Amino acid sequence: MRPVVVAANWKMHTGPDDAGELARTIARRTAEPSVVRVICPPFVSLAAVRDALAVEDPRVAVGAQTIHHELQGAYTGEVSAPMLAGLATWVILGHSERRRDAGETDALVGRKLGRAVEAGLRPILCVGEQLEDRDAGRAESVVDGQLRCALAGHDPAGLEAAGLVIAYEPVWAIGTGRNARGADAAAMAEAIRAAAASAGWPGGAADLPVLYGGSVTSANIAEFLAEPAIDGALVGGASLKADEMAGIVARAGLTAQARLGPESAS
Ligand code: PGA
Numbered sequence: 001m002r003p004v005v006v007a008a009n010w011k012m013h014t015g016p017d018d019a020g021e022l023a024r025t026i027a028r029r030t031a032e033p034s035v036v037r038v039i040c041p042p043f044v045s046l047a048a049v050r051d052a053l054a055v056e057d058p059r060v061a062v063g064a065q066t067i068h069h070e071l072q073g074a075y076t077g078e079v080s081a082p083m084l085a086g087l088a089t090w091v092i093l094g095h096s097e098r099r100r101d102a103g104e105t106d107a108l109v110g111r112k113l114g115r116a117v118e119a120g121l122r123p124i125l126c127v128g129e130q131l132e133d134r135d136a137g138r139a140e141s142v143v144d145g146q147l148r149c150a151l152a153g154h155d156p157a158g159l160e161a162a163g164l165v166i167a168y169e170p171v172w173a174i175g176t177g178r179n180a181r182g183a184d185a186a187a188m189a190e191a192i193r194a195a196a197a198s199a200g201w202p203g204g205a206a207d208l209p210v211l212y213g214g215s216v217t218s219a220n221i222a223e224f225l226a227e228p229a230i231d232g233a234l235v236g237g238a239s240l241k242a243d244e245m246a247g248i249v250a251r252a253g254l255t256a257q258a259r260l261g262p263e264s265a266s
Helices: 015-031 043-056 096-102 106-118 129-133 139-151 154-162 180-198 219-227 243-260
Strands: 004-008 035-040 061-064 092-095 120-127 165-169 210-213 231-234
Touching: 004 092, 004 165, 004 243, 015 043, 015 243, 035 092, 035 243, 043 061, 043 165, 061 120, 061 154, 092 106, 106 120, 106 139, 106 154, 120 231, 129 139, 139 180, 165 180, 180 210, 180 219, 219 231, 219 243, 231 243
Parallel strands: 004 035, 004 231, 035 061, 061 092, 092 120, 120 165, 165 210, 210 231
Antiparallel strands: none
């Protein structure tokens, strides 16, 4: 049975002075034990969020927003996977803003994936098509290509053991207030599992968690979680608002409890 995950991508918001308080408030407002919660602040705020969550609710995990593909060296401004030891246990990889602004290619994302797994970080690998791809009817082939390239050369069983999560984030839906339709996102989630299965993922990739991301809010999360193929959300803008996170995680809790069966409701 796949977990239900809500991951907060704070992007370039919050510094060490305010991140801890926001993390604490969100943890308090989202205390839903059946949902896997992750908060991904900027690097400089990882320690503050870690410390705040250790006190408020250690079940909320801390994630980074990227890592470098090398372990160390002359890479000004970069942070490698082993440097996150003690700071983060998850990492977002291949976010479309990194692909756009930092020139990350699928092959580079694949190298980062290897570094994350070596360092014991749980990866959230982002994939998603541009609007022109969807309009031209090639959304699934674009995402299939991104996934295959990033997974190439990795042992699928090792990635599964590392708890790899895929986030399907159509680029045209990120930060725009536009959403994919739930049915389209679900079809893509199944296409992602099919691509992983054909790349050798164990068990036909039935256990591979796939999140939806792109302008998710408390008002639209239900449309995505109504789809059995979708296992949660990667949330950007709305994840900076405790009220929004409370609504999103509450809805995710309904799905998680339904998956666990009737006994879990008590
Ligand atoms: P958004 O961002 O929710 O603000 O659209 C999602 C993401 O980029 O992960």
